Amino acid sequence: MIRTSIFLASCLVAAAWTASPAKQALAGPASPPVGARVEPSGFWTVQSAPQSPVAGPAARSGPDNELTFYAQLAGVSNAEAARRMTAQERTRPEFERLMRTLRAKERGNYTDAELIHRPDWAYRIYFKRNPAATLSRYTRNPRFQARSARYTPAELERLTKPWIERLNAERLTTGYGMNARRGTADIDMVVSREEFEAIARRHGWGPTPDFLNLKFDPAPVGPSIEPSVARGVRIFAQGDRNLGATNQAALGGRIVLRDGCLKVIGFDGKEQLAYFAREVGLGLDAAGYLSLHARASKPRHLGRIGEQFTWAGPIGIDEHAPMVSELRRRCGNAPLMHVGIPDSSAMFNARYGLPRAPVTPPRRPKSN
Numbered sequence: 192m193i194r195t196s197i198f199l200a201s202c203l204v205a206a207a208w209t210a211s212p213a214k215q216a217l218a219g220p221a222s223p224p225v226g227a228r229v230e231p232s233g234f235w236t237v238q239s240a241p242q243s244p245v246a247g248p249a250a251r252s253g254p255d256n257e258l259t260f261y262a263q264l265a266g267v268s269n270a271e272a273a274r275r276m277t278a279q280e281r282t283r284p285e286f287e288r289l290m291r292t293l294r295a296k297e298r299g300n301y302t303d304a305e306l307i308h309r310p311d312w313a314y315r316i317y318f319k320r321n322p323a324a325t326l327s328r329y330t331r332n333p334r335f336q337a338r339s340a341r342y343t344p345a346e347l348e349r350l351t352k353p354w355i356e357r358l359n360a361e362r363l364t365t366g367y368g369m370n371a372r373r374g375t376a377d378i379d380m381v382v383s384r385e386e387f388e389a390i391a392r393r394h395g396w397g398p399t400p401d402f403l404n405l406k407f408d409p410a411p412v413g414p415s416i417e418p419s420v421a422r423g424v425r426i427f428a429q430g431d432r433n434l435g436a437t438n439q440a441a442l443g444g445r446i447v448l449r450d451g452c453l454k455v456i457g458f459d460g461k462e463q464l465a466y467f468a469r470e471v472g473l474g475l476d477a478a479g480y481l482s483l484h485a486r487a488s489k490p491r492h493l494g495r496i497g498e499q500f501t502w503a504g505p506i507g508i509d510e511h512a513p514m515v516s517e518l519r520r521r522c523g524n525a526p527l528m529h530v531g532i533p534d535s536s537a538m539f540n541a542r543y544g545l546p547r548a549p550v551t552p553p554r555r556p557k558s559n
Contacts, residue, residue: 223423224481226497227448234451235423240480240497245541265308275312282334286314289330297325302340303371317372319343341374342402350402351376361390365435375404381433383410408433411486417474420481425451425521427473428514434468434506434531442504443536444528448481448496452522455530463528464518466508470532483533494535501540502533 227235262272286304293301293316302317315338318325322337342350347369358364358378367378380387384407391399399405416427444455446465453465467483476482476492483493494500506529509515515527539545 224420224475225479227423227481229423230450232450233422234425235448235481236450237448237481237497239445239447240495242498242537243476243482243492243494243535245535245538261308265312275308279306279312282314282332285330285332286335289316289335292329299343300325302343305372315372338372340371342371344369344371347371347374347376347402350400354400354403357394357396361394362432363387363390370404373404375402377404377406379435380405380407381435383407386410408435409487411470411472412488413472413486413490415469415472415486417472420474423451423481424448424453424473426514426518427453427467428465428518429467429471430469431513433470437503437506437531439503440505441501442530443499443501444530445498446483446494446496446500446530446533453496454522454525455528463526464522466512466527466529468532485532492535492538493533494538499536500530500533501536502530504529504531506531 223229223235224237226240227237230236259269259272261276262269265272265275267275290304297318300318300320302319304314304316307313307315312334314335316322316326316335317338317340319340319342322339326335326337351367351369355364355367355376355378358380363382364378364380367376370377382390384405387405387407391397411433415429416424444457444463447454447456449462454462455465456462470486471493472484472486472490473496474482474484476484476495481496483496485491485493508527508529512527534542
């Protein structure tokens with residue numbers, strides 16, 4: 192399947208609702224989180240926090256009891272997996288010759304091929320017209336199975352182009368691929384089905400054609416910022432779409448709260464204004480620390496404000512992103528940093544068996 196990744200320049204960001212200072216004054220008294228300082232403004236500062244509790248790395252079973260990756264994929268024993276892989280290696284040259292032949296002689300009819308593994312392994316070859324008769328002209332190998340396909344990849348591209356443009360205009364996807372085997376465009380959505388249907392009704396798009404396979408993301412669960420902590424935070428800036436596909440470099444910094452503004456402090460000590468994915472919520476952990484959590488049906492602790500975090504990026508963001516002007520008004524003109532769905536570095540390192548404390552990079556030599 193041809194995979195097309197689309198990274199949105201605007202980075203799908205907006206800010207979640209947070210009570211304005213005037214409304215906060217009516218909210219009544221609230222105890223600050225553990226370790227927080229109340230500033231003269233009434234907002235909180237949290238400069239540091241103990242590292243989040245971590246579990247040890249997952250126990251690994253012995254090699255004699257582990258299924259190989261292919262055995263798990265095919266649902267067979269290791270011995271059967273080994274036999275299948277040997278047979279597939281022997282068949283591979285014939286498959287490659289067949290693909291070259293079909294691309295040359297069955298252009299517009301042959302669409303795609305795939306290797307299946309259950310219940311037994313086989314190559315499925317897809318044609319628009321007369322699949323069984325067409326394949327029999329080129330091979331009688333029972334490991335090659337003919338299947339019917341509705342569209343070629345080029346036809347799917349033409350059919351889906353208007354829909355892709357619609358979805359991109361509304362920032363509803365971060366990637367798609369043409370699946371000529373199934374006759375669908377598989378589209379990774381960054382909204383839930385209910386959110387998409389509301390947008391489609393508003394624009395009068397009508398029914399979704401059957402060649403679109405929209406792969407929806409669940410909407411976040413619960414408030415973006417818990418009422419118990421809203422009083423001490425000026426604004427909690429985050430996306431109005433799910434995060435979707437991002438770059439995967441491991442970035443990091445300490446996320447702090449200074450006079451009600453969430454900021455990222457880099458290894459160089461410079462600060463940036465923090466943006467979050469909409470899947471992230473702000474509240475209190477079980478020990479009473481201001482913390483981040485995943486907004487899921489079963490919330491997952493992400494880390495405490497004041498500790499070191501790790502996230503995947505970089506994620507682009509610019510001054511035209513929703514709520515940037517309001518963030519600027521409340522928290523100033525520091526550079527922006529989109530931290531996506533960050534993890535406590537202590538938890539991240541424990542999960543992957545890395546050293547618990549992040550390594551501080553060496554200082555840059557002074558220029559002469």
